Amino acid sequence: MRRGSLYIGAGLVGLFIALALVSLAWTPYDVQVLEIFNKMKPPSATNWLGTDHFGRDILSMIMEGGQVSIAVAFVAVGLGMGLGVPLGLAAAANRGSLLDELIMRSNDVVFAFPALLIAILITAIFGPSAINAIIAIGIFNIPVFARMSRGAALELWTRDFIFAARVAGKGRVRISAEHILPNIANLLIVQGTIQFSLAILAEAALSYVGLGAQPPTPSWGRMLADSQTLASQAPHLVLAPGLSIVLMVLGLNMLGDALRDALDPRLQRGAK
């Protein structure tokens, strides 16, 4: 079951990433070209997923839309991890200090704002765009990673081998980098995969309400928004982007689960 999860998950994720990368250079049809006479055609030999209400090829739009979704999600999670993990480690290394309190309180405040609200605030000022979606989702990911790494680090700080490093004279920053970080790396990988899948969903939601990437850049969320009133007449318009999101997220979650099992620290501790 686990092996299967790993392969299916990796396969799905790999597929979408590949499609997105390919679309940087080539797509079956040009998504900028509108061919109204060809509109709303169901899936056929010429258009594998059919065409939308402007005659654009759905498959091509899915491929290009994937670029945005994956890029936004990836950068946002990277931002969250890159800022959140050092904060969490710093908080754990200075447990109980003012720094720790400050970081924890700030986390709590950010958690009170769902990613959507942060996006609303940002887009209200700066206008909607893919970059602002990245910032909004990224900001929400920072406390997630901070809290997670702080919790894991706190447990490690109580262990004897860290004490041994302190006796060896190593400072807190060095210990955090040399000993703590490598030991939470597995947790980070798993959490990162999960956050990635959540970020894909968040980006889709933001695009759906118009706060993400703007036209003419295609995005899965907006494809859904545009097509929902036509759902009865042309179900393929709704199914294609929706299923893409589902499959991508499903793939990431399966990958995350399989990685969690494979990298389980308990298995690493060996015979006891």
Next chain:
Amino acid sequence: MSLLRIDDLSLSIGTMPILKGISFACAAGQITGLIGESGSGKSMTAYAITQLLPKGAICSGQILLDGDNLLAKTETQMCALRGDDIGLVFQEPMTALNPVKTIGAQVAETVRLHRGASRAEAAAIARDTLNRVGLPAAQFPLGRYPHELSGGQRQRVVIAMAIALRPRLLIADEPTTALDVTTQAGILALLRQLVNEDGMGLILISHDLGVVADMADDLVIMRHGEVVEAGPNAQVFATQNHPYTRALIRASAHQPSRDDYQGETPLLQVEGLVRDYALPRTSLFAAPGRFRAVDGVSFTLRKGENLGLVGESGCGKSTLTRAILGLESIQAGRITINGQPVIAGQSMPAEMRRHLQVVFQDPYASFNPRHKVARLVAEPFHLIADAPQGPARRKAVAEVLQSVGLQPSDADRYIHEFSGGQRQRIAIARALITRPELIVLDEAVSALDVSIRAQILDLLADLSSRFGLSYLFISHDLHVVRKITDRVMVMQAGKIVESGETEAVFAAPQHPYTAALIKAAPQLKVEAKDDELVV
């Protein structure tokens, strides 16, 4: 007919055999001691009797409780027996109780399960039982939660739950291993008392020969899933048929041979050390209270000397150790090493640190699981300005591994590939590599099996004379301290209450606390007689 008779019991989990045809008996009103080191299968025997085995476990043979074969019973029938006819007490009192339920509810649960009693009736019986185990109503009302109790008190609650319905058989699996010496004595006395009052049979499982020798009427010695020797207490110790029995007794009584202590120069000096902690605030307006963990401690450790520090948990010895290592700030007093002061709160200069190394208690937690042994052992090199690099470093690591009895090739393996005893050797190697003058051993052998412990103590004694090392040996186990130290200090509530030459202190303790500790510690009294050890 004996209360419990085990006939040719075999147990395997999956394809791995755990118990290989064991047989022994336990009589009502008697205490049967089940002794073995880790991996002997003694805990699994307890699980087999109560049928609380993990999935995939297959039993064969017979377990007869008053003639009734337990292996033939259904789960429902076993549920009826557990708690009512068979009581079970486990090792870890800190986690054995449900943290979100009151102690009264947890004891009453046993009663309500088996007797269908009403809330009030069950509460009355619970109150009674808690009184019996030494938790009187005034300090321990039924509404107390487990987190408000100490380890020893929690263990008493666990015992209360097990004996509330006066079972025929009580099985106690290492009930005192996690407890302090004086607490341990109290729990063992309680168990003895309950056996006498209720006439129940007690199977006392332990790795500690001293504990079992004191308490048990019958002994069963296990090794690798087999019973190697069994019989009445006195007889087993007198005849010592099996070589393993002899080896166990020898290891328990083992005294490493050491040179007489010679040196005079002071190495570590502590004067008037005080360490206070601020307690968490209990009200928004009152100032936080202060707790004095170390209260005016002074002592001197001379070059080449082995100094012991004994005390129970909470006495402040861990705080004292951290202060000496420069990892705790102090409120008053001075610590000097080789004449140089240890400045509280500031990092110790590397030159000083390299002469002061530590070996910890838990051989499993003291190493970063992701590093290879070579890197782990060489970590203290961080403290030396011109530490050897490359081939010189490999050579240094190899040398130190050989000093502790391991192979140079072990440097390329991961820590999880080694057993507990081997890991402690690696920990000692790590402590040796900077050629320190003083090694602090913080409960360094407490987690090891008796036979391994003897080997490590030998190793430590040998290293001490070879390299002229001094040890600060911290332990709650007085008998270990007695074997390896020249002088000993006894710590209680932040103060040193007695100190002096080890033999003198043990033979004639001056302070009542020291006397109480020595009296409470279970010991195997052994004399050498005609090349054999007689108990």
Next chain:
Amino acid sequence: MLHYATKRLISLVLSLFAASVVIFTAIEVIPGDTASFMLGINARPDTVAALRAELGLDLGMVPRYFSWISGMLTGDFGTSYTYRRPVVEMVAGRMWVSLPLAVYALTLSTLIAFPVGIIAASRRGGWADKSIMGATQLGIAVPNFWFAVLMVQIFAIKWGWFRAGGFPGWDNPFQAFRALTLPAIVLALPQAAILARIMRSGLIDTLDADFMRTARAKGRTARGALWHHALRNAMIPVLTILGLQFSFLLAGAIIIEQVFFLPGIGRLIFTAISQRDLIVVESVVMLLVFAVIMLTFLVDLAYAWVDPRLRRRAI
């Protein structure tokens, strides 16, 4: 318990304060001159000046912040620039659609997730567990707005079990709930999937604890031990997630209102953004954050009820 509740209350007030500062800074400080931002680059200088006077922008930042806060505390959330009506009026009715929807969805997701998670944990490894894990895996991956569209197609349009949308108002509570039911189910299911998994893993972790072994030693059956001992302990990680869930559900409610034509906060706020009506955005965001923080406070109180170790903790 009182100590703990007081401490959490202080925390709540501090969080609200911090959140209000963040929102105020974002809306009134970052854009620079709020008035010209709202009116756009083509506005005439005298219109801008008039708006500035109306908004009191000539006062300093700190007085403006305090007048905003004191206004909110007395129920005055300002006047919408676009509609020229008090924000309170515009928001009140709509909040009473979005908030109940979120709470309804939270209740549903809890009611579904708990039994599912418990069944999966108690039959770990069996076919029930495997199929639940598979179903939840799928449930997590589904975006709720897409799910909403599909549900409307199937249940409302094809089969006519529910109305396709709209909200009849609270005069008839039964009809009101009926209108909110399909949206609540749509919101609840993906969240229930997450919650069921957390419940399951929390229970499985608890099942391995030492006190479970003690319970079995007393004569409890495996099932008895699970109900009487494991559940309450497993609630602790579940409660953590429940608090977070509410904020997701609120956001989700805002999003799917479009699909169900519900007169909630969603339409209001998105229109306000496109029209640059910052007053409305500011007040609505503050209200939503307030709702989330309040719920977190309630969850914290629930923690202390479940886990007695927290009750006596010092400040």
